[in-house]
Amino acid sequence: MKYKSTRGNVKNLSFIDAFMMGLADDGGLIVPESIPIVDKDRLAKMSSMSFVELTVEIMSIRKQTMSVLVATSGDTGSAAIHGLANKKGVNVFVLYPQGRVSPVQELQMVTVQDANVHPITITNSSFDDCQTLVKQIFSDLPFKSKYNLAAVNSINWARILVQIVYYFYSYFLVQKKQQTTNKEVVFSVPTGNFGDVLAGFYAKKMGLPIRNLIVSTNQNDILDKFFKTGRYDKSCGDVIPTVAPSMDIKIASNFERYLYYVCQEDASKLRQLMEDFNRDGVLSISPDILANQVHSLDGFLSSSVGHQEILDTIKTYYQTFNYLVDPHTAIGIAGSKSHGLKNLNKFTDNPLICLSTAHPAKFGDTVKLATNVDIENQYQATKQLLEKKQSKLNVNTANCNIEEIKQFISNKRV
Ligand SMILES: Cc1ncc(COP(=O)(O)O)c(C=O)c1O
Incomplete structure (x- = not known):
């Protein structure tokens, strides 16, 4: 399977290149060269597979060394952190808008204490601002190449x-x-x-x-x-x-x-x-x-x-x-x-x-407001989060201080 950019100037990428590139070098997004059709026989074979077997059937992923940069509106960041925490050769930097993710979502990110995990809360921002910051950092091609940046967010193929x-x-x-x-x-x-x-x-x-x-x-x-x-x-x-x-x-x-x-x-x-x-x-x-x-x-x-x-x-x-x-x-x-x-x-x-x-x-x-059920306190996993140590970097990007974030990334290389 080969990949190309929606803007037409990047072509013939391997999966690994598409994964590492995140945002295509010509400013577009990466799509497959062609979409494979699943024929009826294959569909019938797939219908009896478990979720894991289906996943293997539909995709394959390889590992590499990288600095993973993520903009999150709450969930992707914590998924990336939990997936990559304590993994050798990977640093993960997660940008999220302060006060615009739920308290539990924030705790899921800031309570992970592994040295390669770096939540960055951006004050006075929305998710769109965080996403723009990530795109700007990716568009600095020498920086992207020097720090081997990869994106794990919903734009990643x-x-x-x-x-x-x-x-x-x-x-x-x-x-x-x-x-x-x-x-x-x-x-x-x-x-x-x-x-x-x-x-x-x-x-x-x-x-x-x-x-x-x-x-x-x-x-x-x-x-x-x-x-x-x-x-x-x-x-x-x-x-x-x-x-x-x-x-x-x-x-x-x-x-x-x-x-x-x-x-x-x-x-x-x-x-x-x-x-x-x-x-x-x-x-x-x-x-x-x-x-x-x-x-x-x-x-x-x-x-x-x-x-x-x-x-x-x-x-x-x-x-x-x-x-x-x-x-x-x-x-x-x-x-x-x-x-x-x-x-x-x-x-x-x-x-x-x-x-x-x-x-x-x-x-x-919100669930309590709608139903009166105090699910957050009934659920052990969320209760335990409150007791854990928290750490994060605060960046005030009222003026989109992109250099501060780049400096932080370059200081934290594994
Ligand atoms: C809980 C939740 N629901 C829905 C969405 C929307 O998914 P998408 O951004 O892929 O449209 C997200 C996005 O991260 C999410 O975290």
């Missing part, structure tokens, strides 16, 4: 690749549960950076029978507006802090990858769209492409879910099914309702699968 597995796995589970084969399903996906739902798009293109992919956002609804109108417009104001903070994102970093396919994999058309967006803060596609490709062919639908609807969904779901969902998952569930998919248990024509993206104990305050 490796993450998308692994997320494709969720769709195959849950698809097979539902077919087994409903004793059906090849029945088309609908996925509703809580969306911020357009990574997880993009993985669903790749799964659909690979041949998995997916009828629709519902892009479910919180009040930061730039993507919802795009999928409804064909207009992607960043002039909609600042990022709104919500009770689903991991999706408090304005500019979805992976969206360029989907636009590339909207442009029929024509890098010059994509470049034009991105130039429009960078110059005017808005890009748009024609009503014809929106209807025939985005909606019909690719099956995208979308929803934006407000504060009260999130709380109501957590409460209703708990009362009806005795099942606690976190606010992001609630957005996936609520997002499907506006498309008439009202009863999760009885939706049998095209089974509906909502991706559950976080444990409710990470967002205890």
Whole structure:
């Protein structure tokens, strides 16, 4: 499998090169040269595999020495830290917006005391600011090469690749549960950076029978507006802090990858769209492409879910099914309702699968507000976090002090 940049000037990359590069050297994002199609025989073989076997089937990852740089809205950073803590030859630097991740998410990062782990909290910032800082650091090519920078976040192709597995796995589970084969399903996906739902798009293109992919956002609804109108417009104001903070994102970093396919994999058309967006803060596609490709062919639908609807969904779901969902998952569930998919248990024509993206104990305050259940204190793992030693670097980047971060990275080389 070879990889290329959406902007057309970087081609023929190996997986390892794509992984190390993170952001492509020409400023684009990395996509596969071609998407492999899974034929029916292979699909049948895959249907009886365990999650781990499916993962091995769909991907392969190799190790290297690197400085891993991550911008996180809460979860990716802690996943990267826990995956890389105490690993030889790897330093991990995680940038996150102060006060814009939940207290438990922050504790999961700052209580890991291994010497190669470096959480960096950026004051007066949103996730978008952290992501911009990471992109700026990556665009300094000599620095990137000198410190062997790699990205582990939702723009890294490796993450998308692994997320494709969720769709195959849950698809097979539902077919087994409903004793059906090849029945088309609908996925509703809580969306911020357009990574997880993009993985669903790749799964659909690979041949998995997916009828629709519902892009479910919180009040930061730039993507919802795009999928409804064909207009992607960043002039909609600042990022709104919500009770689903991991999706408090304005500019979805992976969206360029989907636009590339909207442009029929024509890098010059994509470049034009991105130039429009960078110059005017808005890009748009024609009503014809929106209807025939985005909606019909690719099956995208979308929803934006407000504060009260999130709380109501957590409460209703708990009362009806005795099942606690976190606010992001609630957005996936609520997002499907506006498309008439009202009863999760009885939706049998095209089974509906909502991706559950976080444990409710990470967002205890909101879960308590909705249900009165004190999950954060009932759950040992979150209680124990409070007792651990904490450390992090505070960077005040009201003026985006990128040099301070670069200095920190260069001082902490393993
Ligand atoms: C809990 C949670 N839900 C949903 C999302 C949104 O996923 P994506 O950014 O891939 O759209 C994230 C992103 O990190 C997340 O942490």
